[in-house]
Amino acid sequence: MESEEIETTVCVVGAGPAGAMLALLLARAGIEVVLLEKHADFLRDFRGDTVHPSTLEVLDELGLYERFRALPQRKVEKFEFVQDGVSFHPIDFHTLELRFPYVVFVPQWDFLNLITADAVRYPGFRLMMRAGASGVVWRDDRVVGVRCDTPDGPRTVRAALVVAADGRNSAVRRSAGLVPRDLGIPMDVMAFRISRRDTDPDEGLSTRIGNGRFFCVINRNTYWQISYEAGKGAFDRLRREGIDRFRRDLGEMVPFLGDRTGEVGGLDDLHLLEVRVNRLRKWHAPGLLCIGDAAHEMSPAGGFGVNLAVQDAVASANCLVGALLENQRSGRPLDTRALAAVRRGRWLPTVLTQEFQRLLQRLNVERVGRGDGTLLGPHPSTLFERLPFLRKVLTRVVGVGFRPEHVRIPLTASPRDVVNRAD
C-alpha cells in the first residue's frame, strides 16, 4: 500500500512525559506539530507516577497547575525509610523553601491526558494515537520525516525536525543508527498491589529495608502500590524459594500488611520490570533530536525519570522555538547547532542524576541485596540526625534536580474553540 504523506514542522514520536510536554510547548508557541503515539491510550501501570516540585513549577508556568490539582492524587511531603525497625526521613520537602514542597503521586495516564487535552486546543497540534513509528526517512544526510503504521494504513510524516521521545526502546533512535552506552544497573524490580484498609497507617511513601530485602510501599488511597527491589537475579531466587517465603518476608517487613499477604496469589502477580541505565553520547543528527528515555534511560531510584523527561522537553522548546518559527516562515532548514544546544544544556544534569541513581543503587540495593542489611556504616537515622544538611541536599536533588528548567518561550498561539484534531 502506498504511504500517504502528512506535512508538519515538527514530528514528535511518543506521547510519554517528554513527548507530550514538548508537543504542548511547541503548539502553544505557534509551531505545527504532529505527535505520534503507538498505543490507543495512556494506560500504563507501575511506571512513573511521581510528579516532583520542578515539574509542578513547569505546570504552574503553563497555567495548568489548578487543573492538575483537580486530578486524583496524593501529596507526599516526606519519604520515610524503615531500617531494622527504626524509621527516618532522608527526604523532607519542608526543610527547603519551595513553591510546591511535595511530590505528587498521580496516575501517569491522568497526567498525560491533561497535557494532551490542553495541546489539542491549539490549531497547530495534531495527535495521532495508534500510530507506531517504524523508522526515519533520510534525504542525503538529513532526517526529513518518519514512517509510521496507523489503523488506516502506513503514513509518512514529513517534518523539519523529528523528535525521538519514544522511550527506552526507541525505534526512531535505532533506525537513525544512534546507540546508547550501557551504564549497567544490576537490579530487579517487581511491582504488585495489595488492598488498603481504613485502619492502615496514613503514610505516603515508606521504604522498608532489612534482611536482604527492600520493599517500597506507596499509598494510592484504595490500594498499596509496592515494589520489591533487589540485585539482579532476585526473581530467579524468588522462584527457587517460592511464594510463601516471599509472603513471609513481606509480612515481616511491612507488619500492617501481614494479614493479607495472601493477596499475592503467586509469582505471576509480581510484574517483573526490567531496569537499565544508559545514555547517548550525541543526542542529535541533522533533522533529529532524542530526548527523555530515548536519550538517557533512567532507573526508578529516586523517581527522577518523568521529571527529567519533562525538563528535557522544556529545554528543547527553549532552545528550538526561535529556529522552528523561522523554519515555518522561510523554509530554511533547522540549524544543527540549535539541536546540539539542547544536549549541551541537559548533559550535566543528566549525568549527575544518573550517577546519583547508581550511587543509590550501590548503597542500597547491592548492599541490602547481599544481605548486609545496612545502607551506610552507622544506622542512617543517626547520620541524618547528626548531619541535617545531608537531608536538605538529598531533598533538593530529588525534588528539584540539577539545574532546573523554566519555560522561557512566548506562548503566543491562541487556542481554538473546537477540539477536532485527535485521530
Ligand SMILES: Cc1cc2nc3c(=O)[nH]c(=O)nc-3n(C[C@H](O)[C@H](O)[C@H](O)COP(=O)(O)OP(=O)(O)OC[C@H]3O[C@@H](n4cnc5c(N)ncnc54)[C@H](O)[C@@H]3O)c2cc1C
Ligand atoms: C520499573 C520502573 C519504574 C519507574 N518508576 C518511576 C517513577 O516512579 N518515577 C519516575 O519519575 N520515573 C520512573 N521510572 C522512569 C520513567 O518511567 C521514565 O524515565 C519516563 O517515563 C521517561 O519518559 P519518556 O517520555 O522519555 O518515555 P516513556 O514514558 O517511555 O514514553 C514513551 C512513549 O512513546 C511511545 N512509543 C514507544 N515507541 C513508539 C513508537 N515506535 N511509535 C510511537 N510511539 C511510541 C510509548 O507508548 C510511550 O507512550 C521508572 C522506570 C522503570 C523501569
